[in-house]
Amino acid sequence: MTTVEQSLRTLLAEGAEAGTWGPGSKLPTERDLVERLEAPRSAVRRALDALERDGVVVRHVGRGTFLTETAVRRVDGAPADTSPAEIMQVRLLLEPQVAALAARVATQVDLERIGECLAGGGAAAGFEAFESWDGRLHREIARAAHNGLLMNMFGVLDTARSLPVWGTLKRRTSTPELRRCYHEEHTAIVDALRDRDSRAAADAMRTHLEHVSDTLLGRH
Template identity: 50%
Template structure:
C-alpha cells in the first residue's frame, strides 16, 4: 500500500491553489498601494466572485494573512490592512519543503509551548475570537467549513501570544502546510466521529486558556495534536 503521506507528497490540492491565488492577489494589492494601511478589503463574497474561487479558499487565505500580521479581521465589521503595512510589506519567507509527518513533529514541538504564552497574554478580544471559532466550528456541516474554523482557532491561539516571533514561527508552519497535500490527507482521515472528538478537544483547550491555566492548556493542546497525528499518519 505504501505510505499515504509519501504518495501525496507532490500533490497540490485545488483548494490550496485557490487560497494561494487569493493571498497573492491581496499581497500584490497591498504592495501596489491598492489597499492602503487601515483600508478595508473586499468582502469574502466579493473576492470569491472576482477571483472565481470558493469562499472557503478566501477564508483560508485571509486566515493565513492574519496569522502573518498583514491584515486584521474584526468580527461583524470586515477585514482591514494592518496599520504597520503602510509601506510595501516584506516578502514572506518561503518555508522549507516539509512532509506532513515533519509538519506534525513541528506542531507537537511548538504549539503546546505556545499555549502557555497564550494563557498568560491573551486578552478579551482574543477570548472573543476563540469563542467565535468554536461556535463556527461547532456549526460547520462540511469538511471545508470545519477545516477552516479548525485552522482559524489554532491561528487565533498563536496570535493571542502577542509575541511577534512566535506568531511568525506559527505562520511559517501554516505556509508549509499549504505547500503539501495536507488538505487531502486531512479530508480522508476525518470521519464524523473524529470531528466530534476534535470539537470536544477544542472546547477543552479554550476553556483552559480562558481560565489562564497554562498547564491544562498545554496538556489539552498536546493531547489534541497527538490525536490528529494518529488519525493522519497512523502513529
C-alpha cells in the same frame, strides 16, 4: 481552510518561488482567479478575505489586490516538500507552549475571538467549514500570546499547512465522528485558556495534536 483557499495559497507560493510575484505584486483579477482555480467567484472572494485577514494580501478599491511582504516571508519559510510528519513534529514542539503562554497573557478580547472560532467549528456542517474554523482557532490562540516573533514562526506553519499534500491527507482522513472529537479537544483547550491554567492548556493542546498526528500518519 477551504480547498479554494488552499489552492490560492499554493498558487501564490509557486509564483513567489518562481520569482513571478514579490512584495507589492498585483494579483490577477477575480475573474482570472476564477478561471485558474476553476472555482465560483464567491469561493474566490472568501479565500481572498481569509488571506487579507492573515496579512498575505492587501486590497485597494479600484486598484486591485496586492501581495504583502508577509506573504513572501511565509513562502521563503516553508519548503514545498515539507511533509505532514515534519509539520506535526514542529506543531507538537511549538503549539503546546504557545497555548501555555496564551493562557497567561490573553486579553478578554482574545478569548472572545477564540470562543467565536470554537463555536464556528462546533456548528460547521462539513469538512471545509470545519477546517477553516480549525485553522482560525489555532491562529487566534497564537495571536493571543502577543509575541511578534512567535507569530512569524507560526506563519511558517500556516504556509506549510496550505501545501496540497496536507490538505489532501486531512480530507482523506476526515469523518463527522473525527470532527466531533477534534471539537471536544478544542473545547478542552479553550476551557483551560479561560481558566488561565497554563499547564492544562499545554496538556490539552498536546493531547489534541497527538490525536491529529496519529490520525494523519496512521498511528492508531
